[in-house]
Amino acid sequence: MSAIIGSRARGRPRTRHRLPPAPVAPARASRYPAGMDTHITDCIVIGAGIAGATAAAHLSAERRVVLIEAEEAAGVHTSGRSAALWVANGGPEYERTLAQESFAFLNTPPPGFAATPILTERPVAFAVPPEQLADLHEILASRSNIREISVAALRAMIPAIRPGYAVAAALETGNFDIDVDVLLQGYLRLARSHGATVAFRRRSHCIAHQDGHWRVETVSGASFHAPVLVNAAGAWGDEVAVQAGLRPLGLTPKRRTAVVIDPAPFEVASWPRLYDPRRSWYCKPEARARLMISPADATPTHAQDVQPEEIDIAITIERMQQVLDIPVRRVERAWAGLRTFTPDGAFAFGEAIEANRFFWFVGQGGDGILTSAAAGRLLADLVAGRAPDWLPGAARILPAIDPRRFAAA
Ligand SMILES: Cc1cc2nc3c(=O)[nH]c(=O)nc-3n(C[C@H](O)[C@H](O)[C@H](O)COP(=O)(O)OP(=O)(O)OC[C@H]3O[C@@H](n4cnc5c(N)ncnc54)[C@H](O)[C@@H]3O)c2cc1C
Incomplete structure (x- = not known):
């Protein structure tokens, strides 16, 4: 076999089951163009x-x-380009089960897998406007690790919440940031x-x-x-x-946008992630005391090196500012990524x-x-x-x- 490109492992040999050797290269190579x-x-x-x-x-x-x-x-x-969240309660059975079965590995990876932790606990808070009260009650009824908290308690955690925006609030534990x-x-x-x-x-x-x-x-x-x-x-x-x-x-790739801002004067490092019950937007603390915001968009597109659209960045800031009283002097960084779905x-x-x-x-x-x-x-x-x-x-x-x-x- 000719030398392989890229970063070939020099890792220690392991005891493992190997399949019988594949056919030798020279006989097959002769069928293909020389070189x-x-x-x-x-x-x-x-x-x-x-x-x-x-x-x-x-x-x-x-x-x-x-x-x-x-x-x-x-x-x-x-x-x-992800938001890097491990959630306890998402989606249909196959997804919840694969998430749960992944948790032990991510939380306690095998020796030598990672020098630093992969998971860091980060609760999810919900700020609930009046028209989403029924959605909150549905979530509260369907999950065990979420509890209603007062709006005052939410504002104690996230002082930037605009007075008058939320009529209810909730806090969900058992969620984690992932170091992707x-x-x-x-x-x-x-x-x-x-x-x-x-x-x-x-x-x-x-x-x-x-x-x-x-x-x-x-x-x-x-x-x-x-x-x-x-x-x-x-x-x-x-x-x-x-x-x-x-x-x-x-398959349908769907574009999702993420925007990073400097949330000064607020210190956000210890904030929970913040959602509304309909998941029409979310934000989370990002490295170096920044805030990442997403309008939770899902615009069908095609496979490409996708870039954020100006309009989606503007929508992101606007949606965030309906909830949080944070001045945005400039967008520090924005990106988009493709979440790809099968027909069902x-x-x-x-x-x-x-x-x-x-x-x-x-x-x-x-x-x-x-x-x-x-x-x-x-x-x-x-x-x-x-x-x-x-x-x-x-x-x-x-x-x-x-x-x-x-x-x-
Ligand atoms: C904004 C956003 C937020 C998200 N948040 C979360 C989250 O909180 N938690 C979560 O679990 N997931 C999240 N996701 C989803 C998650 O990121 C994806 O499910 C996952 O990254 C998909 O991984 P992948 O390997 O299938 O795709 P990719 O990472 O896109 O990898 C596919 C690779 O195939 C390569 N490739 C394509 N064609 C060829 C070819 N012909 N030959 C060789 N190579 C090729 C590409 O270059 C690419 O590197 C989020 C996604 C986005 C965009």
């Missing part, structure tokens, strides 16, 4: 966001893995310590299935061969499927409708970070054909996220 950089392995993962990184970390415990990424670094797209970069680098380090290779600047553009092997050719002229292909390309998931001649799922909004984890050992690992929407640890473990089980005995409710969850549910569409 093509050819690599043969057990599994190719496309996309080094949080999904591809956790996939590589888990899959590489039992097979040789190459993770290829179009950009110069991991997490350049959605995974580097530490988590992402931890997955990559774990993958490398298992012998996986991470190859940056390798954008797939042509994928073929031949003799039981996937052949992924990249724009830069490298060629990767493996019997298993994992599509963790986020917003580009359908594009990768089309490259492989498979049916796209109908649920994740798509598992083998493609066309089979052939092409695995979808996409559609994580707004929850890909907080569910990532269990999601990677689940994907490794699906690739190995193992029942995920550790996953409560697996018999209900697997059909809900199986990409083959779109077969009839």
Whole structure:
């Protein structure tokens, strides 16, 4: 095998089950243009966001893995642009379960995974205007870790709350900030310590299935061969499927905006996150005593290096100022990211409708970070054909996220 690009692991060897060696390169390389950089392995993962990184970390415990990424670094797209929240109470059963099952890993990662904590507790406060009282009561009735507090108590925590805005308030505990970069680098380090290779600047553009092997050719002229292909390309998931001649799922990337301001004269470091019950906006303390605000927008778009729109930045500030009396002299930073959804909004984890050992690992929407640890473990089980005995409710969850549910569409 020719030398592999990128940051090949020099991690210590581990005792682990390895698959039999793949066919040797020279015989196959001769089928491709002379000079093509050819690599043969057990599994190719496309996309080094949080999904591809956790996939590589888990899959590489039992097979040789190459993770290829179009950009110069991991997490350049959605995974580097999130709000970084671990929530206790979100969404449908599959999402809550994957979040809960991820918690132990994120809270107590394996030795050597991270030098600093991944999770930091941060409660969520709700400021409730009159027209959202019914929404608050619904939330209070459906969750155990939330309690109503007085508006005065809310203002004691967040003195910037405008007098007269909130008629009720609540505080939810058991939520955490996630250090996404530490988590992402931890997955990559774990993958490398298992012998996986991470190859940056390798954008797939042509994928073929031949003799039981996937052949992924990249724009830069490298060629990767493996019997298993994992599509963790986020917003580009359908594009990768089309490259492989498979049916796209109908993914929709949705733009979400984030704006960072200097909240002076307020000191926000100890503030909880602040939402309204309808989640029409939120804010949270950001590094260096700044405040991150999002209008919780979800504008359908296409896969791209998405940028924030001026109008969304203006809406963000306006929505925040209805609730908080904070002067905004200038926006320090703004970004947008793509939250990508399947047609029914649920994740798509598992083998493609066309089979052939092409695995979808996409559609994580707004929850890909907080569910990532269990999601990677689940994907490794699906690739190995193992029942995920550790996953409560697996018999209900697997059909809900199986990409083959779109077969009839
Ligand atoms: C504003 C915002 C707030 C969010 N808040 C939260 C939150 O609080 N908690 C939470 O859990 N989640 C949150 N999310 C969602 C979370 O960020 C995503 O679910 C997650 O990052 C998706 O990860 P991914 O790896 O699938 O996608 P990405 O990070 O986009 O990774 C896909 C990668 O594939 C690469 N790629 C694409 N095509 C190719 C190709 N042909 N060849 C090689 N590489 C390719 C791309 O370059 C990219 O690096 C938020 C998202 C946004 C935008």
